[in-house]
Amino acid sequence: MASSDRQQRRITVEVELASAVARISQLQLELFDIRQRLNDTTPILDMLPEDVMVEVFQYLLPSHPDPEIAGYGCSLKPIQLTLGAVCRTWRSITWSFPAFWKELRFTFAAKSDDAQAEIQVDLVQEWVRRTGNLPLQISLLLRKTKKHAVLDGILRILLQECQRWRSLEVAGKATHRLRKKMFEGSYIC
Structure with missing residues (x-):
């Protein structure tokens, strides 16, 4: 693999990694929101x-x-x-x-x-x-x-x-x- 190919692959991997990190952050926020809503529900026992x-x-x-x-x-x-x-x-x-x-x-x-x-x-x-x-x-x-x-x-x-x-x-x-x-x-x- 030539140096320019490796450089291009590095850039591609960095972009994919940044996208994955952003997706993880998004999923963590969604999970936090779901947990918050679950805690806010009023099951029959709470009545x-x-x-x-x-x-x-x-x-x-x-x-x-x-x-x-x-x-x-x-x-x-x-x-x-x-x-x-x-x-x-x-x-x-x-x-x-x-x-x-x-x-x-x-x-x-x-x-x-x-x-x-x-x-x-x-x-x-x-x-x-x-x-x-x-x-x-x-x-x-x-x-x-x-x-x-x-x-x-x-x-x-x-x-x-x-x-x-x-x-x-x-x-x-x-x-x-x-x-x-x-x-x-x-x-x-």
Whole structure:
């Protein structure tokens, strides 16, 4: 292929690429608009009074402590987050009703990067905040990790609320660290 042919091909590819980028931008705007309209719709469930919706949502909350079903063995999002992702009305109801948050089932991800690890601490903090003053049922799966500062941050948050613990279940390879810290007096309730 001659140099002028390569130059012409480069120009053609650049034009096609610019067209593809423009099309992607157009599709992203269209998707945003569709999502906006979907959030603005009023399904029949949204016409129910808030207290009835709360009652319906409560039936979706897990009623068992089994770690496999609670999310330790799978990648399912907690139902509270799924409900909150449906629309603004559901998010408002779910976020503001403390009884939806009184059970904290949390898997500390061993292979998370620093950004994900910090998000985990923030998530636990926000989750506990949403419980108001209700008793807490806590189930933790602590996988072996080198991110001790993050694990310590999560445990510190939970220990600040230890007077509200109704139950605490801790499992996993990193439980020895928790026991060691408690016996050293690093974690005091």
